[in-house]
Amino acid sequence: MRDTFVRTLLEIAKKDKNVYIVTGDLGFGVLKPFWTELPNQIINAGIAEQNMTSIAAGLAMQGKIVYTYSIGNFPTLRCIEQIRNDCAYHNANVKVVCVGGGFVYGSLGMSHHATEDIAIMRALPDVTVLAPGDLVEAEKATEAIYEKQGTCYLRLGRGGEKRIHDKLDGFTIGKAIKIQQGERVAIFSTGAIFDEVNEACEELKEQGIVPTVYTFPTVKPIDKDVILQCAGAHDCILTVEEHNLSGGFGSAVAEVLAENGGMAKLVRVALDDRYSCIVGSQKYLRKQYGIDAKAIAKKVKENW
Numbered sequence: 690m691r692d693t694f695v696r697t698l699l700e701i702a703k704k705d706k707n708v709y710i711v712t713g714d715l716g717f718g719v720l721k722p723f724w725t726e727l728p729n730q731i732i733n734a735g736i737a738e739q740n741m742t743s744i745a746a747g748l749a750m751q752g753k754i755v756y757t758y759s760i761g762n763f764p765t766l767r768c769i770e771q772i773r774n775d776c777a778y779h780n781a782n783v784k785v786v787c788v789g790g791g792f793v794y795g796s797l798g799m800s801h802h803a804t805e806d807i808a809i810m811r812a813l814p815d816v817t818v819l820a821p822g823d824l825v826e827a828e829k830a831t832e833a834i835y836e837k838q839g840t841c842y843l844r845l846g847r848g849g850e851k852r853i854h855d856k857l858d859g860f861t862i863g864k865a866i867k868i869q870q871g872e873r874v875a876i877f878s879t880g881a882i883f884d885e886v887n888e889a890c891e892e893l894k895e896q897g898i899v900p901t902v903y904t905f906p907t908v909k910p911i912d913k914d915v916i917l918q919c920a921g922a923h924d925c926i927l928t929v930e931e932h933n934l935s936g937g938f939g940s941a942v943a944e945v946l947a948e949n950g951g952m953a954k955l956v957r958v959a960l961d962d963r964y965s966c967i968v969g970s971q972k973y974l975r976k977q978y979g980i981d982a983k984a985i986a987k988k989v990k991e992n993w
Contacts, residue, residue, distance in 0.1 A: 693824040713759035746775035761801040790844040791931030792974040808936025811909040818909040820844040820880035823853040829860035846881030865912040871899040875919040882931040888982035920953040925992040934959040
């Protein structure tokens with residue numbers, strides 16, 4: 690996703706000289722094409738994410754479209770006040786980009802885990818929140834937030850995510866994307882953890898279990914129509930996210946169901962409201978905290 694994002698943004702910036710990227714002193718390898726081709730449209734703010742965000746806000750107030758770029762929770766939690774006061778409050782065209790949502794940087798410990806970011810960013814008024822599930826969605830999301838007025842949050846994986854879509858036509862902010870039609874249980878997934886959902890579905894298919902599956906590249910605004918449609922046609926909705934249980938994607942779905950008399954049971958697969966006290970690879974931590982393919986398949990079978 691990271692490489693796809695940079696490649697897509699570079700093509701956008703070549704056509705629009707008002708597009709800037711501000712980095713927090715990282716990504717030099719992947720950003721090298723940007724430095725080389727558009728040196729006047731990229732700024733290294735140093736390891737000072739609060740300053741990075743305020744610089745981006747200032748540029749945006751002068752008519753620029755600015756992408757801030759850092760890893761894990763650094764472009765969000767470290768500078769949430771600047772995002773709130775300098776960017777969102779002024780409806781500034783700042784696009785906050787996190788590379789490494791969830792446990793991507795699992796071996797570096799909880800300081801580098803991004804597991805509360807969706808909840809915090811979607812709580813900010815007028816901030817659009819996207820978490821694409823594969824590189825095709827990442828490309829479309831990068832283009833979509835360029836066109837979207839105001840402050841946006843783009844939560845990416847790092848790299849190596851499996852492709853969901855051969856191509857994707859009609860990508861729209863706020864719309865979920867159907868992956869397969871099934872019955873009884875509907876799985877809603879957001880972000881790069883879709884690879885675990887896909888693996889779970891392969892296992893379930895061998896047992897004759899075929900759930901409906903949607904990916905939600907947009908968490909805010911949430912696709913209420915799909916949620917309510919599935920709630921009426923299925924016995925259970927299972928949400929999957931690489932994020933804390935409180936306030937994230939599953940909570941967004943729960944809000945829609947609660948306010949509209951949802952008929953389906955809701956089961957949320959997420960980090961069980963705790964910080965990770967262990968380190969390891971992303972795959973290892975997903976298994977340890979019950980958000981891997983085996984855990985997803987188990988929850989589907991329990992509610993089938």
